[in-house]
Amino acid sequence: MDKNNCSVDLRKLILMLSIVSGLVIVVSAFYAAYSVQRQQLIQASLANNYVYADKLAKTTDDFLGSAQQQLMFSAAVLSGKLNDKSTLASEVDRIRLQTDSFNSVLIVDVTTEVLATSPEALQITGLKLSTPGVLESIRQRAPVISNPYVSTAGNLLIFISHPIFSGNGDYLGFVAGTVYLKKKSALHRLLGEHYHKDGSYIYVVDQNRRLIYHPNAARLGETVDNNPLIDRLVQGDEGESIIVNSEGVEMLTGFAIARKTGWGVVAQRPMRAALAPLDNLMQQVVYKTLPAVILCFVVIVWSAKKISMPLRMLADGAQRMNDDGTEKNIQNVKSWYFEAQELKKAMLLGVGLLHGNIRKLREDLHKDPLTGLGNRRSLDAALQKFKNLQMDFSVLSIDIDYFKTVNDTHGHDVGDTVLQHLAQFLSHICRVDDVPCRVGGEEFIILLPGTHKVDAAKIAERLRQNVEATEIPVVGKITISVGISCYPEDARDVFAVFKHGDEMLYQAKRHGRNRVEVFRPARADAEASA
CATH class of the missing domain: 3.30.450.20 (PAS domain)
Incomplete structure (x- = not known):
């Protein structure tokens, strides 16, 4: 009698531990993955908004x-x-x-x-x-x-x-x-064409805090006081910030200065819109993982009637489901009877699905969804790797010439096709260790580890010629401009190296586009002295 009671109590204890520990582990794993990826998405959106605001500021200067x-x-x-x-x-x-x-x-x-x-x-x-x-x-x-x-x-x-x-x-x-400012104009179109249609918007203020552009035409000409963000713009500050706008919406904000006039350009995206892709992806992970998790617990309930030790070992594995060594530990369980063997397979399936989906989530967050190239997170990861290995590298800053004309003439769908074609060129020309990334609308970067500027220039010129010689459906031929800089030859600071690459890119634009420009420190110093 006591043995039967003991057996019943042990079975309930095994079931309770298995169910509770499994739920805690799954929820903890999803919460940890969600929290980390959420922060990365916020940082990426802030950086994108700053880049977009800075680009609009420069474009506004060009227009004026x-x-x-x-x-x-x-x-x-x-x-x-x-x-x-x-x-x-x-x-x-x-x-x-x-x-x-x-x-x-x-x-x-x-x-x-x-x-x-x-x-x-x-x-x-x-x-x-x-x-x-x-x-x-x-x-x-x-x-x-x-x-x-x-x-x-x-x-x-x-x-x-x-x-x-x-x-x-x-x-x-x-x-x-x-x-x-209150009627349609070239400046109005320039500032009003935002790359997101999810509640994101642009506004511009002058040095007197007066709204020059705002999607709400009724606010044009309004002077904005008691706004910390505009205070920073008036002081000439640029950067990123999380703010709550006048309607109580939490916004991810990037802001920059148009140097010719001192106007402040602000690009804002709702927090909820920036996080929407992560929410959808996590839902898919839950839907795909849930059947396997349910199957695991059903098998545990069925098998717990006659087993103790193998179930205890499997329950211990369930408590550490998000550990890297969990799969190996479950494989080592000696399931010497059929029921335990099937439970072991089911748990391995659940762990594999969970880890696989989380890995896929991480991979997707490091890739540009349109071109399949790396994004800014993969670029940062590569730079950290090069830093750890103390590796020299060259930077190719690439921009499609007259890309806005392609979008305006043929539409954004054709523009996306052009971006995908260029991404294929970049992928084909890159070596195994090279890092091609898309960092903006039509802006790309290639990191060439262990490559000096002479070889980088040859690679860039070959890429430029291939792009120029290829017909793209609907659009025809396009061209690119490329700026090249090298670490540590041009600067010991990585940010400065990228800045030199951008300077060479803009120099290529100024010199007629469809060309490659290489940063030369001696020449840059001479021009500065002159």
Whole structure:
């Protein structure tokens, strides 16, 4: 009687320990995996937002620089022709219609009288203006990008001007273009095309805390006070931050400065949107693992009627299911009867599925989902490995030329196909130990361990030629620009090496694109001294 009671108690104890320990281990494993990957996703999203904000800031500077160049060319054309009304009318129409940089264009003489304007619907020709942009342009007699203000016609705008001088150097007036902030414009499109459609958005403020761009048009022109993030932008700070916006939504934020104007560009993505891929992936892991876990416990209940020691050993294994050596320990259980053998197989299946799914989760989080190349996490891991091995390496910074034109002309689906084709080129040209990564929209990096700049330049040139010679469906041929730097030859600091690579990439862009530029410290120092 006592033996029977003891046997029943032991069976219940085995079942209780197996069920409780199994649940604790599974939940702990999922919680640990979720917590680690969650933090990595947050850091990656913060970094991506900063890169995106920085890129928009640089693109905004490029847009404003291009607009100023248009006006500078026109100012040269108009020198000595301010009395020719037909020429003035033709020139303002040409500037406005040739590109979509400006919403309106006007020519003003030294007395602030408007000599010509486009479109004529503004009806300000012949008037003398005293708006802030006009007065600042007259006062400075130099190229001007004004702070936002309300014009005579009632538009909130930015005023961009260039002075007109006679052949003798006398100041005659200026030609100016306006960018309306509350109406569609090139600047509006530039800032409004966000790469996420999940509640993410961009906004821009000037040095006076005034909103220049915001997806909520009603807020344009609003001055924002008591905002720590804007305080940092006004001070010229750049970086990443987790904030709660005015609607109480937790946002992952990256922010950067447009150097030409001092405007602050802020890119924000909701925390919940950034974590959505992880939530979906963890659900899939649960769904795939759950049947095996249930099977394990059913087998345990069925087998526990007649066994004690083998079950105890298996229960001990269940308590350490997330340990690396668990599979080997379960394999060593001497299941000398059929029931124990089947239970052993089921537990091995569950452990294998759990570890396999977690490994897959980690691998997916280190790959770019579109191209299959590494992402920033895999790039960081490779750099850490090179650092531990004290290994020299070269950096190839790669960017697709005129990629925005591909997206604008053919759509983002075709743009994605172009990115995938380039990823294939990178994969084919890379050696076993090379590390190809996608780090931004059309930006790629290849790490070449143990490779000096001469060989890296040969590899880059071969890649450039292969890309240029290949036809891509719909798009045709594309080209790339490549910047090369080397660690530790160019710098002992890895961040500086990457910066040199980016500088060479932008130099390749400036020199006509479709080319390879190699960083040369001696030349860089000479240029700095000059």
